[in-house]
Amino acid sequence: MISYNELCFKAKSGDKDSVYEILKKFNPLLIKLAKKFPYDSFDDMIQDGREVLITAIHQFDEKKGKEFIAYGSMQLKFYFLNVYRKKKPFLSLNAKADDDEDEIIDLIESDGLTPEEKFFDDIMKKDLK
Incomplete structure (x- = not known):
């Protein structure tokens, strides 16, 4: 061969x-x-x-x-x-999601805590330990 x-x-x-x-x-x-x-x-x-x-x-x-x-x-x-x-198409989170001028990032649901609340929550947990 x-x-x-x-x-x-x-x-x-x-x-x-x-x-x-x-x-x-x-x-x-x-x-x-x-x-x-x-x-x-x-x-x-x-x-x-x-x-x-x-x-x-x-x-x-x-x-x-x-x-x-x-x-x-x-x-x-x-x-x-x-x-x-x-x-490959790229998706931007700032792209318009609908005719109401909403951006995709605005439509994503959060887990409940804002970044500030998460920060203070972490500090409180650390202090409790």
Whole structure:
């Protein structure tokens, strides 16, 4: 069985079969990441992952003594994580909750004590001990 580093070296030399073989071997990881970090259509995510792998093949430096499987896996994981972070909507507590100009933070129920009451309650408990 040929190693990932050998396949990468052949792919850099222009062997299209080696590129195809690397893409085929990474397909299970691509599917796993596409399910873990969904952001677009599944097919688009797989295609983006393949483009990342092809770029990783050309950027990989085998002289550093690392394995391509580790390098390619990390490139994919970081790519999907970064894209997911950019697309993930953020919720602000100061956003308007309704047409009455109420903010989300104003609608959250408290546990009963204000911060000041909690402070004095803690001091009283400490003094009682």
